[in-house]
Amino acid sequence: RGVPASSFVPAVLAAMGVPAVLHGLESVGPKYGATHHKVLKAAGIKVDFSPAQATQQLKRLGWTYIDQASFAPQLHALIPLRQRMVKRQVLTTVETMLGPIRARSTTHCMGGYVHKAYPPIYxxxxxxxxxxxxxxxxxxxxxxxxxxxxxxxxxxxxAQGAEYQVDLAPQDLGIKAETRAVPLPTELIPADDALIDSAALAKQAASKGLAALAGEHGLTYDSLVYACAICLSHLKRYPDLPSAAQAVRKVLDSGQALNVFKAAQTSI
Structure with missing residues (x-):
């Protein structure tokens, strides 16, 4: 329903001193969308690192992607079965918590949800x-x-404590948009009951993501500002969301985040 931007969040966080690991897989039903794997590959990033290679890139550049096929091959081998099942399975929830690369002292998790029942479960x-x-x-x-x-x-x-709610307002971060996310280009909107062209969507996401990392303002840029500000504020790197958002904008506008991302394009 939109052009995804989150594949580029780790590079921005890395540019701001927060090591970040993104994990995912190439394709899984029932939506078969533009996964992190497909978006990053379209943007020139190597997506088939071994765990050791991904860890080395994390140490060197501050961010990395690692695919489920690499770090959990037995789980990944269940994809054909999951596709035959069609409906969402418990694996869809649990696999987001695997944390394939951990820090020696503290490791933090950032995830998303839709249905109200999920936060306490997550x-x-x-x-x-x-x-x-x-x-x-x-x-x-x-x-x-x-x-x-x-x-x-x-x-x-x-600190492993009880969960709490944080209310968010994009306007507080200087974000003003007429749509909830980056809209799909007309040519990518699928017909009724048809699957989207995930490869074409991944290319579109890669193009918009690279432009945002280079400081081009727009909805993808705003998306990166919002997500990164949430993470940085949560980690207490900044006192509040507006100040975190301003810091993210400076990193994007300077091209620093793009340099961090491009370093991975030429990584071993």
Missing amino acids: ASLARQAGFTSAMFVRGVEGGTIPSLQQAGRLFAYQ
């Missing part, structure tokens, strides 16, 4: 999985970026 899973803190954003399409148009919320916990 929080419980994250504690059980050993995440020091976690934040779960009520995001567009269940992702980590809230609506750019309307008020939103997230649930979080700190």
Whole structure:
């Protein structure tokens, strides 16, 4: 329903001194959309690192992507079965908490949700999985970026404690949009009951993401500002969301985030 932007969040966080790991897989039903794997590949990023290679890139550049096929091949082998089942399975929830690369001291989790029942479930899973803190954003399409148009919320916990709610208003961060997310180009809108062309969508997302990293203002830029500000504020790197958002804008406008991303394009 929109052009995804979250694949570019880790590079921005890395440019701001927060090491970030993104994990995912190439394709899974029932939506078969533009996954992180497809978007990053379209943007020139290597998506088939071994765990050791991904860890080395994380140390060197501050961010990395690692695919489920690499770090959990037995789980990944269940994809054909999951596709035959069609409906959402428990694996769809649990796999987001795997945390394939962990820090020695503290590791934090950022995820998204749609349905109101999920935050306490995600929080419980994250504690059980050993995440020091976690934040779960009520995001567009269940992702980590809230609506750019309307008020939103997230649930979080700190130091393995109880979860709490944070209310969000994009206007407080200087974001003013007429749509909730980056809209699909007309040529990519699928016919009724048809699957979207995920490869074409991934290319579109890669193009818009690279432009935003280069400081081009627009809805993808705003999406990165919003998601990164949420993370940085949660980690106490900045006192509040508006100040975190301003810091993110400076990193995007300077081209620093783009340089961090481009370094991974030429990574081993």
